Amino acid sequence: MTTVHRVFNFAAGPAVMPLPVLEQIQRDLLALPGVGMSILEISHRSKTFESILEQTEADIRTLADIPSNYHVLFLQGGASLQFSMVPMNLLEEGQAADYIDTGSWADKAIKEARKVGQVNVVASTKSESYNRIPAAPEISLTPGAAYVHMTSNNTIEGTQWKTLPATGDVPLVSDTSSDMFSRPIDMAKHALIYAGAQKNMGPAGLTVVIVRDDLVAKAKARAFTLPTMLNYAVYAENDSLYNTPPVFAVYATGLVMKWLLALGGLPAIAVSNERKAAKLYAEIDRTGFYRGTAAKFSRSLMNVTFRLPSDELETMFLRESTAAGLDGLKGHRAVGGMRASIYNAFPEAGVDALVDFMRDFERKRG
Ligand code: PMP
DSSP: OOOSOOOEEOOSSSOOOOHHHHHHHHHHSSOOTTTOSOTTTSOTTSHHHHHHHHHHHHHHHHHHTOOTTEEEEEEOSHHHHHHHHHHHHHOOTTOEEEEEEOSHHHHHHHHHHHTTSEEEEEEEOGGGTTOSOOOGGGOOOOTTOSOEEEESEETTTTEEOSSOOOOTTSOEEEEOTTTTTSSOOOGGGOSEEEEETTTTTSSTTOEEEEEEHHHHHHHHTTTTTSOGGGOHHHHHHTTTOSSOOOHHHHHHHHHHHHHHHHHTHHHHHHHHHHHHHHHHHHHHHHSSSSEESSOGGGBOSSEEEEEOSSHHHHHHHHHHHHHTTEEOOBOOTTTOSEEEEOOTTSOHHHHHHHHHHHHHHHHHHO
């Protein structure tokens, strides 16, 4: 057991990892059992690493029930590189791509895609400070679009899609960076999803892309024009070992996948995530002192954003909560106020501690 002092880490990412996973990493850091060297030292071409990579992929497939016509790819460059790779691989000359603009990250994805081809923003809640997800009738898709891009959870604004937009035959592409594997996902309704590992999957350095066969074929047709390292087909055909993958991040993510499976998989973690978020929103709604910034029907289970009655009180809240061992509650500067990121690995005891702190703070200063 670890004896070091750990705070409750509400950071938006890189974020808290499961303690048993950290303990296993620590235990095995000097030498992987039976290998005699560290995960930080082994060759990515070794049998050991190949089997870690294979097992991580197999566990992701089991966990999220990924159909066999999808590839699970391990990349680098973060979700931000996917803002470019998605259009570079999937947007063809003469086609448009539809983007749903639900937050600052969606907006960044749009800006990158515009450098590649024609983009139609088919719905936006920007004028409402991105405080909600658009309703179905507000989204008017372009017939024949190359794909529709959405952001499943808006990390900065604290909103999350509850049901997927209906895109018919048009491939649905989703940036799932901040709610990946936090609830069951209907992969068959998506053509491609991508996420940086550093929120819900593991440490920074790894990006997971899950992509359907036919999109990989599209990418393959561009082998002569797309840079090799930016082509999905290269990763698919080389089992993500065309070059050196982020060995440690894959290993650690693999351990997190095992932790999730042992907990009962995505249905089980979804129940825990709902319970944690419900406690926090209940406290926000209990009186008028705290104010949730997201519309109730769009509230994120991962990033809970709220304000206090004044800037002074917010400064005080931050200072005192940090001193009480509740770390990382400062909201993104675009929204202000507080943001409690409570990803899969965030312990329920931390939510309880925050609720107690909020109640106490309101009693003293409200
Ligand atoms: N999309 C979303 C929804 C995010 O939350 C983030 C990171 N906060 C990104 C994209 C960018 O991710 P990365 O830093 O991995 O490029």
